[in-house]
Amino acid sequence: MLVEKMKNPILSHISSLLCIKCSSNEWKVDAEGLVCKSCGHLYPIMDNGKMVTADYFIQEQNWETVSDGFDLFKGNEKPITVDKLGGPRIKDLRKNLGITGIAINLGSGQDNYDGFINMDLGVYNPVHVIADLKKIPLIDSSVELVVSNSVLEHIYDYNAVFDEVFRILKKGGYFYLCVPNACLRHHKYDYHRWTTPGLHKLFDARFEITDSGACRGIAYALIIYVEALLAYKIKNKNMLTISRWLWRLISRPLFWMREETNEEYQAMSQTIYVLGKKL
Numbered sequence: 510m511l512v513e514k515m516k517n518p519i520l521s522h523i524s525s526l527l528c529i530k531c532s533s534n535e536w537k538v539d540a541e542g543l544v545c546k547s548c549g550h551l552y553p554i555m556d557n558g559k560m561v562t563a564d565y566f567i568q569e570q571n572w573e574t575v576s577d578g579f580d581l582f583k584g585n586e587k588p589i590t591v592d593k594l595g596g597p598r599i600k601d602l603r604k605n606l607g608i609t610g611i612a613i614n615l616g617s618g619q620d621n622y623d624g625f626i627n628m629d630l631g632v633y634n635p636v637h638v639i640a641d642l643k644k645i646p647l648i649d650s651s652v653e654l655v656v657s658n659s660v661l662e663h664i665y666d667y668n669a670v671f672d673e674v675f676r677i678l679k680k681g682g683y684f685y686l687c688v689p690n691a692c693l694r695h696h697k698y699d700y701h702r703w704t705t706p707g708l709h710k711l712f713d714a715r716f717e718i719t720d721s722g723a724c725r726g727i728a729y730a731l732i733i734y735v736e737a738l739l740a741y742k743i744k745n746k747n748m749l750t751i752s753r754w755l756w757r758l759i760s761r762p763l764f765w766m767r768e769e770t771n772e773e774y775q776a777m778s779q780t781i782y783v784l785g786k787k788l
């Protein structure tokens with residue numbers, strides 16, 4: 510096998526890989542990729558090192574272009590945002606939770622955090638394993654941490670993904686889930702929104718919730734709603750530019766607000782999160 514192909518971090522956890530065709534976890538490595546010893550199905554590893562387990566996957570390099578022209582900002586630049594997030598940082602989660610085993614970034618897109626195996630239905634640059642998130646190619650109780658950052662709203666049958674996360678997590682393993690609450694529709698494939706009680710209900714029976722709050726707060730929600738409305742209403746390009754800059758000036762104090770965690774603040778926030786520990 511090519512050296513590039515061997516760099517895929519999933520190859521260090523080969524006994525945790527599940528054949529989604531026959532549920533075996535015994536593998537042969539050959540020049541093309543991994544072959545299930547039980548049913549003979551080949552899971553190719555491409556020359557760029559990505560392993561393919563899904564029958565169908567997104568070929569485009571950028572998730573944004575998959576949106577097929579759906580754009581509330583009509584080609585104008587996107588609103589300015591500030592780097593101010595509530596709750597845990599994904600890049601610190603492994604260390605802070607003491608994770609030494611497998612950590613998966615589910616629906617990783619263009620994101621790449623140290624120590625995570627990136628799984629996605631698209632061939633985006635940092636992705637290691639191309640998979641249907643409703644059929645995760647990992648055996649039961651093999652994973653210590655799953656993160657999913659603004660992904661579930663793009664999957665119509667998200668309960669199936671939630672079931673898969675529960676299945677692959679070890680008892681005591683963690684699931685960090687961030688989803689939109691008061692958020693504009695932002696993609697051609699954008700199906701769902703959650704409230705804090707709705708999100709807690711998803712976790713309640715199967716996880717102990719150890720943390721919950723807002724990721725992107727009220728400022729994000731307000732700024733993007735007003736900017737989208739301006740782009741929608743104002744047809745004159747110069748007027749639009751002036752209006753947007755005025756709004757950016759007026760809205761500045763919103764960015765100075767302290768991020769809070771209570772339910773009222775969450776109710777007005779753009780995205781909310783839950784960190785749960787599998788019971």
Ligand SMILES: [Zn+2]
Pocket residue numbers: 528529530531532533545546547548549550
């Ligand atoms: Zn098989």
